[in-house]
Amino acid sequence: MFLYSWGRFLPTFALAGCLLLLLGCATTAPMVPVGVPSIPAAQASITGIPLERVAVTDKTQHSTVGWSGLKVTLEGIRLSKEDLEAAIRETLKRSNLFGQGSGPGMVLNAEVLEIFEMGKFAVNDTYQVTMRYRLTAADGKIVFDETLQGQGRMSSEEGVMGWGIHNPRKAIQANLVELVARLPKALNAYAQGEKEEQRFLTKIGTELKREDRYSRVVSSQAVVRVKPDADSREVLSFPQAELVHVTGSLPSGWVQVSREGKPVGWVHSSLLREEKGSISSAGSPSLGGKELPKIAVWDLWAREVKTTYAQELTSILVSEISKLGKYEVYSQDHVRTLAGWTAERMQLGCTDTKCLTALGQMDVSKLISGSVGKIGDTYSISLNLFDTQNAKAVNAVSEFCRSENELIRLVQQAISRLLVASPEK
Numbered sequence: 001m002f003l004y005s006w007g008r009f010l011p012t013f014a015l016a017g018c019l020l021l022l023l024g025c026a027t028t029a030p031m032v033p034v035g036v037p038s039i040p041a042a043q044a045s046i047t048g049i050p051l052e053r054v055a056v057t058d059k060t061q062h063s064t065v066g067w068s069g070l071k072v073t074l075e076g077i078r079l080s081k082e083d084l085e086a087a088i089r090e091t092l093k094r095s096n097l098f099g100q101g102s103g104p105g106m107v108l109n110a111e112v113l114e115i116f117e118m119g120k121f122a123v124n125d126t127y128q129v130t131m132r133y134r135l136t137a138a139d140g141k142i143v144f145d146e147t148l149q150g151q152g153r154m155s156s157e158e159g160v161m162g163w164g165i166h167n168p169r170k171a172i173q174a175n176l177v178e179l180v181a182r183l184p185k186a187l188n189a190y191a192q193g194e195k196e197e198q199r200f201l202t203k204i205g206t207e208l209k210r211e212d213r214y215s216r217v218v219s220s221q222a223v224v225r226v227k228p229d230a231d232s233r234e235v236l237s238f239p240q241a242e243l244v245h246v247t248g249s250l251p252s253g254w255v256q257v258s259r260e261g262k263p264v265g266w267v268h269s270s271l272l273r274e275e276k277g278s279i280s281s282a283g284s285p286s287l288g289g290k291e292l293p294k295i296a297v298w299d300l301w302a303r304e305v306k307t308t309y310a311q312e313l314t315s316i317l318v319s320e321i322s323k324l325g326k327y328e329v330y331s332q333d334h335v336r337t338l339a340g341w342t343a344e345r346m347q348l349g350c351t352d353t354k355c356l357t358a359l360g361q362m363d364v365s366k367l368i369s370g371s372v373g374k375i376g377d378t379y380s381i382s383l384n385l386f387d388t389q390n391a392k393a394v395n396a397v398s399e400f401c402r403s404e405n406e407l408i409r410l411v412q413q414a415i416s417r418l419l420v421a422s423p424e425k
Helices: 003-028 081-095 169-207 307-323 334-341 354-361 405-420
Strands: 049-058 062-063 067-070 106-118 127-138 141-154 209-217 221-225 234-239 243-249 253-260 261-268 273-274 294-297 300-304 329-331 363-375 378-387 392-401
Touching: 049 081, 049 329, 081 106, 081 169, 127 169, 141 169, 169 243, 234 261, 234 334, 243 261, 294 307, 294 334, 300 307, 307 329, 307 405, 329 334, 363 405, 378 405, 392 405
Parallel strands: 049 106, 294 329, 294 363, 300 363
Antiparallel strands: 062 067, 067 106, 106 127, 127 141, 209 243, 209 273, 221 234, 221 261, 243 253, 253 261, 363 378, 378 392
């Protein structure tokens, strides 16, 4: 009878228990704000540059790590990116590491990589928050790029009836404290670098001698760098025999080179040889006051031979034409850069109207294309000369040999026959 009486009330007790549990969950649903950690403020801004924007990216994923812990997401712990952005922004504002005011400033991108709940069955769980911070200056320079971790425990009062809620607030604050501790070194390095950069530019401006001449690349290639320094970043490179427009020089031997009237970087003069003749008013090399005709040389196709052979023979072909002193020579890479074409587009050759029109706009009157091949034991060099202005073939020659050791001589013979037989009018 006793059991029967209690049995009647069990469903009621169970329902009441569920309601209490739901009520407790509803009570804990709102996430406690991250807040701002206690940090020492700097004496003054290191760079004077303001922090323009903070952007948070959520890359967290939910997964169980065996019995040791649980990886949770921002959404799972009811934390918005906006709240985290505000916490980061306020923390950095109090740190006094950045300048005040508006205008172009630095941008901090914060990626939340992982929120790891360690010991998921404990009331006072320990959390580990991993975030990657990337601070970028207004000019695109990376000032700071590090992945940091912070750990913190969840206090029991942050749960209800002893139930822990996923709240890594203290772990996030520990992460922000680590960020504030690491930033000064990076900001100091950036500020020092900017001062040295300014002194460097001032020195260049004082020593730079303005010029307007053309030089030919005499090495296998001429690397163009962002600064007149062998250790500075590479911008592009000119192939052998390429004609380069020099617009300035320094006592150190570095020269400033330009394309279409705009400086693109610095090349050391040891890689160049000044082109003989004067510079015409149009800015092109001339000989005896007469502007040189322009000729483009397409890369030779490799047919049953090594690709490196075709590449090297193409460079030799350009060099041999340049030695004649009768043409302003443009390599295929040069044409591609000026026309803004992709490498895939250039591989299609230059037989369509669009390509010929582009060459015409650059005043390139002739185009040389061809191939280096092998059939059996016989090597061949075939060259074709095309009139781009009249869209017609002018000349074609082929030379043969039995050894790859004779290929260089073969190119010299072929170019002599190709151009001597069809002089410029």
